[in-house]
Amino acid sequence: MGTWIAFGVIALLVVFAIMTYNSLVSRRVACQAAWSQIDVQLKRRYDLVPNLVETVKGYAAHERQTLEAVIAARNTAADAKGIQERAEAENMLTGALRQLFALSEAYPDLKANQNFMQLQEELTSTENRIAFSRQHYNSTCAEYNATTERFPSNVLANMFGFKKQEYFQIEDPEHRQGPQVKF
Amino acid sequence: MPPVTFNTLIARNKRNSVLLILGFLVFFVIFGALIGEVWGGGDMGFRIGVPVAAAVIAFVLTLMSYYGGSSALLGISQAREMKKQDDPQLFNVIEELAIAASLPMPKIYMIESRAMNAFATGRNPQHASVAITRGLREKLTREELQGVMAHELCHVRNYDILYAMLMAVMVGTLVMLADVFLRSLWFGGATRRSRQRSSKGSGGAQIILVLIALVLAILAPLLAKIIQLALSRQREYLADAASVDLTRNPQGLASALMKLGGDSQPLEVANRATAPLYIMPPVMKNLSEKRSDIFSTHPDLKSRVERLLSLTK
Numbered sequence: 001m002g003t004w005i006a007f008g009v010i011a012l013l014v015v016f017a018i019m020t021y022n023s024l025v026s027r028r029v030a031c032q033a034a035w036s037q038i039d040v041q042l043k044r045r046y047d048l049v050p051n052l053v054e055t056v057k058g059y060a061a062h063e064r065q066t067l068e069a070v071i072a073a074r075n076t077a078a079d080a081k082g083i084q085e086r087a088e089a090e091n092m093l094t095g096a097l098r099q100l101f102a103l104s105e106a107y108p109d110l111k112a113n114q115n116f117m118q119l120q121e122e123l124t125s126t127e128n129r130i131a132f133s134r135q136h137y138n139s140t141c142a143e144y145n146a147t148t149e150r151f152p153s154n155v156l157a158n159m160f161g162f163k164k165q166e167y168f169q170i171e172d173p174e175h176r177q178g179p180q181v182k183f
Numbered sequence: 184m185p186p187v188t189f190n191t192l193i194a195r196n197k198r199n200s201v202l203l204i205l206g207f208l209v210f211f212v213i214f215g216a217l218i219g220e221v222w223g224g225g226d227m228g229f230r231i232g233v234p235v236a237a238a239v240i241a242f243v244l245t246l247m248s249y250y251g252g253s254s255a256l257l258g259i260s261q262a263r264e265m266k267k268q269d270d271p272q273l274f275n276v277i278e279e280l281a282i283a284a285s286l287p288m289p290k291i292y293m294i295e296s297r298a299m300n301a302f303a304t305g306r307n308p309q310h311a312s313v314a315i316t317r318g319l320r321e322k323l324t325r326e327e328l329q330g331v332m333a334h335e336l337c338h339v340r341n342y343d344i345l346y347a348m349l350m351a352v353m354v355g356t357l358v359m360l361a362d363v364f365l366r367s368l369w370f371g372g373a374t375r376r377s378r379q380r381s382s383k384g385s386g387g388a389q390i391i392l393v394l395i396a397l398v399l400a401i402l403a404p405l406l407a408k409i410i411q412l413a414l415s416r417q418r419e420y421l422a423d424a425a426s427v428d429l430t431r432n433p434q435g436l437a438s439a440l441m442k443l444g445g446d447s448q449p450l451e452v453a454n455r456a457t458a459p460l461y462i463m464p465p466v467m468k469n470l471s472e473k474r475s476d477i478f479s480t481h482p483d484l485k486s487r488v489e490r491l492l493s494l495t496k
Contacts, residue, residue, distance in 0.1 A: 030285075037282065118271065124325075125275035132283035135431065140285075 020153045024162050027144040031165050034137035038168070041129040042077075042090065048126060049074040049097075052119045056100065059110035066103055070096045090130075097123065134168045141165045189427040189494055196421035200346070203414045207350075210406070211237070211357060214399055218364045221389075221396045233360075241356040257304065262292035262314045269293075273320065276329045277313065280336050283429045289313050289339065293320070299443050302461045303335035304344055311339040323439055330436030333426035334462055341425060343418045350414055354407045361400040368397060408478075415480045423487055427494055437491040444484040 053067050060067075073096040077089035101120065104110050111117075145164045148157040156162075215234030222233065267274045273291065281288050289305065292314035299319040305311030313335045323331065338344060427433045443463045464481050481487075 034285070041282070121272055121275065125272075125279060128275075128279045129282055132279050136283050136285055 017156060020156050021160065024147055024153065024157055027140070027147055028162060030140045031137070031144045034133065034140045037133040038130065038137055041126060041133050045093070045123070045126045045130065046074055046078045048119065048122055052100070052123065055113065055115050055119060056104070056110065059113065060103065060107050063103055066099055070100050094127070138167050141167055189424045192424035192490065193421060193428065196417050196424060199417045200414060200421070203410055203417065207353065207407070207410050211353065214357065214403055215360065217392070217396045217399065218360065221393050222367065237356055237360050241352050244352045244356065257292060257312060257314065260294055260314060262294050265291045265293050272325065273315070273328070276325065277332050277336070280329065280333050280429055284336060284340060286336065286340060289336070293317060300461045300463060301331050301335055303338045305339055306345055307342065308339050322442060326432065326435040327439035327442065329430055330426060330432065330439045331462060333429045334422045334436060337422045337425035337429065338418070341418070341421060343422065346418060347415065350411045354411050357407045358404045361403045364396065364400045368393070412478060412480055416482045419481050420487070420490065423491060427491065433491040433494040437488050440484060440488050
């Protein structure tokens with residue numbers, strides 16, 4: 001009788017171990033997938049920028065400085081390597097784009113241009129997508145990290161070398177502010 | 184007192200939903216057993232058989248509505264499917280949310296009505312659709328639109344449509360059971376069998392049992408409806424809180440709700456059956472007055488906005 005009980009307990013433990021291991025794997029994979037999602041959205045932004053610059057040139061060619069700043073920022077961001085460098089380059093690009101859109105206020109023809117409006121919407125959406133994919137990355141990260149810390153899954157995590165993942169931090173406190181709603 | 188975050192609200196609402204459903208199940212089983220008792224007069228087979236039979240019927244009906252799908256609902260609402268070129272901003276807003284929630288893109292439908300409302304349908308995130316009225320689409324800002332869509336997507340994500348189907352079937356079965364029981368009493372067939380079977384002569388106890396069952400049979404449909412509506416309200420609060428989890432912007436949904444509150448345009452295509460799926464109870468032509476609290480499918484506007492705004496620092 002005793003051996004059967006022992007068998008049962010061991011079997012249960014093994015099943016539990018397998019389930020926990022798999023859950024750790026799924027969460028880590030989700031984390032990694034979320035990270036590459038951020039890349040996808042960043043690339044979308046790079047692809048949109050040249051189009052935007054061309055449209056603006058048609059109406060505001062003499063605003064060369066701003067336009068060139070945008071192109072330069074975009075190229076830097078596309079070439080940046082490493083998380084820190086990338087984050088900085090992305091911030092610069094956001095700043096340059098903001099200036100470009102502020103500029104368009106002075107050119108009513110440009111503002112009314114269909115193409116420009118569409119691009120504006122697409123770029124707004126892209127900024128949001130980047131923000132949302134970072135948010136999503138952080139929450140999958142949190143879930144994975146919690147699983148590696150919680151008992152009893154932390155036992156397996158240590159056994160099989162599941163390390164914690166880093167969160168995506170915002171360097172610039174200005175970026176922490178949410179959008180203001182105007183009624 | 185720790186500050187209320189959307190996570191607290193989400194946890195609280197999920198717990199309340201579970202409690203409500205459990206309560207309902209317990210009630211269902213007791214009621215079924217009681218009826219079985221009365222019909223069978225102490226026969227164990229009946230005491231177990233009736234609840235089991237009712238459960239089986241409920242299960243089959245659930246399967247039918249689960250796979251019956253959302254196409255019926257969309258058809259009734261005269262919704263038109265949209266492509267990205269028709270409304271890029273709407274698509275973008277929803278796609279952003281799909282990224283934040285890691286959900287597949289739902290199908291998007293437009294309802295050509297000046298009323299302001301939106302709903303989501305679909306048994307799971309892989310088969311989901313969201314619909315919005317023209318009136319709402321035109322009156323909301325991008326942020327408010329995102330808040331509303333987040334709310335609808337969270338209904339899909341939390342399987343609220345499935346919950347609603349389950350509850351509808353269970354309530355329906357309960358009502359049917361109560362009805363059958365009452366008819367059986369009326370035509371006297373039921374008690375004859377119990378008089379024959381109960382040789383122990385506990386006639387008094389039998390009568391009390393019958394009375395209790397009778398009272399319950401009359402009240403049960405009402406109680407079931409109340410529980411169903413309470414659950415519906417919990418799920419609405421949950422969708423509100425979960426939408427903040429997605430957008431991190433309670434203001435968006437709050438101001439959308441306030442705009443919705445001011446609208447008194449009736450939504451012609453809505454009816455009692457489809458009303459709970461909308462974001463706000465649609466103003467229907469044949470409901471002359473506002474529903475009072477325990478009978479509404481949605482919590483009242485003021486509480487929803489208050490809860491949302493309490494999440495802003």
